[in-house]
Amino acid sequence: MSWFTRKERGIQTPTEMKREAPDGLWYQCPSCKHVMHSREHKLNAYTCVKCNYHEKIGSEAYFSVLFDEAEYTELDADMISGDPLEFEDTKKYPDRIRDTVKKTGLKDAVRTAYGKMDDIDIVVSCMDFNFIGGSMGSVVGEKIARGIDHALQNRKPFLMISRSGGARMMEAGYSLMQMAKTSAKLALLSEAKLPYISLLTDPTTGGVTASYAMLGDFNIAEPGALIGFAGPRVIRETIGKDLPKGFQSAEFVLEHGFLDFIVDRKDLKDKLASLLRMLQ
Amino acid sequence: MPTTYLDFEKPVADLESKLIELKKLAETTQVDVSEAVARLEDSIIQLRQDTAQNLTRWQRVQLSRHPDRPYTLDYIELMCEEFIELHGDRTVRDDPAMVGGFCNMDGQTVMVIGQQKGRNTKQRQQRNFGMANPEGYRKALRLMLLAQKFNKPIVTLIDTPGAFPGLEAEERGQGEAIARNLKEMFMLKVPVVCVVIGEGASGGALGIAIGDRVLMLENTWYSVISPENCSTILWRSWNFKEQAAEAMKITAKDMQMARLVDGIVEEPLGGAHLDHKTMAETLKKTILGHIKELQQLTPEERINQRIDKFCAMGVFSE
Numbered sequence: 001m002s003w004f005t006r007k008e009r010g011i012q013t014p015t016e017m018k019r020e021a022p023d024g025l026w027y028q029c030p031s032c033k034h035v036m037h038s039r040e041h042k043l044n045a046y047t048c049v050k051c052n053y054h055e056k057i058g059s060e061a062y063f064s065v066l067f068d069e070a071e072y073t074e075l076d077a078d079m080i081s082g083d084p085l086e087f088e089d090t091k092k093y094p095d096r097i098r099d100t101v102k103k104t105g106l107k108d109a110v111r112t113a114y115g116k117m118d119d120i121d122i123v124v125s126c127m128d129f130n131f132i133g134g135s136m137g138s139v140v141g142e143k144i145a146r147g148i149d150h151a152l153q154n155r156k157p158f159l160m161i162s163r164s165g166g167a168r169m170m171e172a173g174y175s176l177m178q179m180a181k182t183s184a185k186l187a188l189l190s191e192a193k194l195p196y197i198s199l200l201t202d203p204t205t206g207g208v209t210a211s212y213a214m215l216g217d218f219n220i221a222e223p224g225a226l227i228g229f230a231g232p233r234v235i236r237e238t239i240g241k242d243l244p245k246g247f248q249s250a251e252f253v254l255e256h257g258f259l260d261f262i263v264d265r266k267d268l269k270d271k272l273a274s275l276l277r278m279l280q
Numbered sequence: 281m282p283t284t285y286l287d288f289e290k291p292v293a294d295l296e297s298k299l300i301e302l303k304k305l306a307e308t309t310q311v312d313v314s315e316a317v318a319r320l321e322d323s324i325i326q327l328r329q330d331t332a333q334n335l336t337r338w339q340r341v342q343l344s345r346h347p348d349r350p351y352t353l354d355y356i357e358l359m360c361e362e363f364i365e366l367h368g369d370r371t372v373r374d375d376p377a378m379v380g381g382f383c384n385m386d387g388q389t390v391m392v393i394g395q396q397k398g399r400n401t402k403q404r405q406q407r408n409f410g411m412a413n414p415e416g417y418r419k420a421l422r423l424m425l426l427a428q429k430f431n432k433p434i435v436t437l438i439d440t441p442g443a444f445p446g447l448e449a450e451e452r453g454q455g456e457a458i459a460r461n462l463k464e465m466f467m468l469k470v471p472v473v474c475v476v477i478g479e480g481a482s483g484g485a486l487g488i489a490i491g492d493r494v495l496m497l498e499n500t501w502y503s504v505i506s507p508e509n510c511s512t513i514l515w516r517s518w519n520f521k522e523q524a525a526e527a528m529k530i531t532a533k534d535m536q537m538a539r540l541v542d543g544i545v546e547e548p549l550g551g552a553h554l555d556h557k558t559m560a561e562t563l564k565k566t567i568l569g570h571i572k573e574l575q576q577l578t579p580e581e582r583i584n585q586r587i588d589k590f591c592a593m594g595v596f597s598e
Contacts, residue, residue, distance in 0.1 A: 082595035084538065085529050089514040138594030145591060167482070167504040169514060172528035173540045176504040177593040179483060180490055183462035184587045190463070207504070209455030210443075210483040215463055229455035229483070230445030238445050248450060258453045 029053050045265040054222050054265055056202060059111040059126035062161055066124060066269050072115035075123075076146055080107050081139045087170040096132070096170070104130045108139035109164065112147035114156065118273035123151040126161040127208075134164035136208055137171040141178025144212060148185040157195040157276055162213040165231075166206020179211035186215050195279050197272060200227050200250070200259070218260045218275065221250035228253075282553060286342050288331060292550070295324045328550045335499075337525040337534075341507060343499035344478050348553035350560065351410075352379055352394030352437045355477065358560030359567075360385050360392070366426075369418035372452060377408040377444070378416030378488075380423045382432065386568055391427035393420045393488060394437030397478070410479075411444035414457035417487050421461050424468060433471040433571045436488040441506060443484030458487040465490035466587055471574035473567050475545065476500045476532075477552075492586050493570045496532035497563075498547040502540075503530040540593055 027041040028034070031053035041048070045065050046055040064070040080097070087093040101107060109131035114123045125147040127134045144160065151158040167175040189196055198216030200209075202225035209229050213219075221227060228235075228248040236243055246252050250262050263271050285293040299320045306313040335343070343349075356363050360383035367374040380393035395412060398404035412420075420436075427434045443454055465472065465488075474491035480502030496502055505513075510528060511520040535541040545566050548555035574582060 076598065079596050079598040082597055084595035085527065087527050089523075089527060138596045142594050142596055169505055169510050169528070171595075172503045172505075172530065173535055173538055174594055176482065176486055176502075177540055177590060179459075179486055180462055180590040181593060183459065183490075184466045184590050187463045187466045188587070191467075207483050210458040210487070211462055212459070214453070214456040214459040228450050229443065229458070230450065234445045235447060235450065239447055243447070247447070256451050256453065258456050 030055075045268070047265050052223070052264070054202070054224065056129060056163065058106075058128040058130060059113075059161075062126045063111075063113055063115075063124065065265065066117050066122075066159075066272075067113070067115040068117065068119065072113040072124075075112045075114065075150060076143050077111070078107065079139050079143055081137055081171075083170075084138075084174055085170070085172055087172070089170070093170040100131055104128070106131050108143070109134045109136070109168075110140045110143050112143050112150075114150060114154075117276075118269060120273055120276050121154070121156045122159055122276070123147050123154075123156050124159045124161065127163045129163045129165075129203075132168060134162075134208075135166065135168035136164060136175055136178050137168035138174050138178065140168075141175075141181045144182050145185045148182075148189050151194055152189060152192055155192075155194060157197065157279075158189060159197045159199065159272065160212055160216070161199045161201060162204045162208050163201045164204060164206070164208040164213075166208055176207065179207050182212040183215060186212060190217075195276060197275070199263075199268075200253075201225050203227070205229065205231050214258065216260075219258060221253065221259050221262050222265060223250060223262050225250040227259075282346075282348050284347050286339070286346065288335075288339050288342075289550075292324060292327050292331065295320060295327060299324065325549065332549060336522070337501075337529070337531050338507065338522040340499050340531050341479075341501050341525055343551045343553075344501050346551060346553040347399075349478060350552055350556045351399075352392075352396045352439060352477070354556060355394075355437060355560055355563060356383060356392055358556060359383075359564040360390075363392075366423060367419075369415040369422055371418060372415040375413050375416030375419055376406050377410055377412040377440075378420055380420060382427075385564060388568065388571065389430075389432045390567075390571070391423055391432050391434045392437065393423055393434065394477070395440040395484075395488075397439060408444060410440045411442055412440065412484065412487075413444050413446070413449045414452040414454050417443070417454075417457035417461050420488050421464055424465065424472075428468055428470050431470060433473070433574070434468065434491075435567055435571075436472070436474045436491065438474060438476045438480050438485045438489050438502075439478030440481055440484045441479050442481040443487065455483075458483045461487045462490055466590075467583060469579035469583070471571050471582060472586070473570045473574070475563065475567070476502045476541075477563075479506075481506050490586070490590070492574050492582050493543065494541045495543045495545050495566065495570075496535060496541050497545050497552060497559075498532055499551050500532055501525070501530040502532075502535055503528050542589075 029048040032051035034050040112125040200221040362384040365381040395410040397410035398407040472491040476496040507521040507525040510524040552559040
């Protein structure tokens with residue numbers, strides 16, 4: 001028998017008396033369900049204080065983590081996608097772009113900025129997975145290419161943060177050629193002996209893996225990130241078997257020799273700064 | 281006679297079997313049917329021309345996969361007086377899905393590299409359906425650097441449904457292998473001519489397709505994904521492959537209009553599969569012409585033009 005019995009059923013508080021908790025004050029880790037203060041989560045570089053789960057953050061958050069005082073200058077902020085093929089699947093491509101811009105507040109799946117990271121000048125291009133799966137179309141290719149140009153002209157190191165499902169099918173052939181374009185620019189960066197760091201985050205697959213993401217002087221990744229050329233579903237269907245546990249994880253890719261190291265996001269800035277200082 | 285007729289070649293197939301019957305009849309009965317034969321032959325040509333003019337994008341995809349179509353080694357045999365095949369990536373193994381070696385083309389030594397498909401079930405398995413593993417791309421790069429060392433032009437023949445999406449391919453770094461090729465090919469000091477001779481699917485094709493000239497045979501396709509896989513992802517069903525082919529605009533004509541490739545090589549009437557010899561002759565002439573042109577430039581000029589060409593690809597506004 002309970003100590004108290006409810007006399008009246010249902011919620012009695014009138015709507016106007018209801019008090020909302022401020023939005024985004026609390027963050028619940030999707031992995032371990034631990035609840036923490038949003039500020040605490042942010043100070044922890046958007047990783048869980050309990051289980052170290054790395055939240056899939058976008059360009060804005062990475063810029064705030066990496067640039068000193070979160071100060072940076074964005075390049076080509078207004079570049080927007082065209083529709084060269086007049087592409088239509090279940091939706092017209094320009095409509096899809098417009099809806100995504102409205103939903104995300106982003107112009108496309110990558111943003112480029114330069115600024116100081118622990119007092120070192122650096123150019124950073126960072127992908128946004130929210131924008132059509134971080135897919136690579138003409139804007140992504142061109143913005144990365146220009147980011148590299150900026151690094152070349154000003155003799156700065158270049159950091160690429162990848163988070164992408166791969167190519168953007170709505171730009172078909174154009175999308176494919178962005179792999180070529182970015183690789184061409186990276187070849188020039190390499191000739192100029194400027195450092196290129198490629199950070200692979202969860203997930204990095206397809207044409208992005210098969211071009212700029214794997215071309216770093218230093219290929220590094222966040223813990224647990226899915227990294228591969230073909231997606232796990234495609235491989236499973238090809239070989240007709242279940243994939244081993246941990247297959248295509250950052251740890252697996254490190255073990256097979258395609259990454260230099262895995263870095264915790266909390267240590268990212270310090271570690272990159274130390275590395276770049278050694279090269280100066 | 282082709283071994284296989286595609287669905288849209290059915291009317292032609294009917295006429296051709298009629299022609300055979302007529303010729304047989306002539307043999308057995310000694311009746312003069314030469315006039316009828318000539319008429320029938322004319323209408324076959326007419327019908328082939330009409331078909332060729334009205335091909336849909338999907339039908340060109342079907343032609344690009346025609347089982348009788350010449351493959352890389354067929355072209356090498358028909359175009360070259362001599363061929364010394366070179367094997368292995370010097371690290372893991374030899375990938376039979378990617379072949380290459382030095383050959384002699386009208387007195388010019390050329391490094392030819394390409395994906396290789398199989399003609400029968402056993403060969404298809406051995407060649408992994410033309411889907412190379414990382415070691416295939418690394419072998420290709422090794423051979424390209426070898427060509428550069430001895431200052432010989434490079435020709436790549438592209439014919440792949442994609443880089444192999446397998447377990448070992450991932451372990452051995454399929455993405456890294458392709459990426460490295462893209463970057464290294466931009467810096468090759470020798471002329472590079474690339475030709476899509478069948479299917480040009482995605483990164484698996486691009487991995488050997490960074491060239492001073494990138495050409496496509498008339499009935500081939502080249503894009504970021506196959507129409508079937510595009511259909512599966514965007515329409516969530518295999519059944520929209522025709523629409524996907526249309527929407528992605530993947531034929532030689534489309535790619536040239538978009539200035540994503542530099543030229544189209546004409547195929548014999550009805551497709552390359554009907555006349556390997558003529559196709560190979562045309563291709564050889566085209567390739568040698570381009571090599572001669574490219575040899576007029578300095579290595580620096582070629583590299584700069586190659587980089588500028590690919591960097592101009594893309595459509596956006598700001």
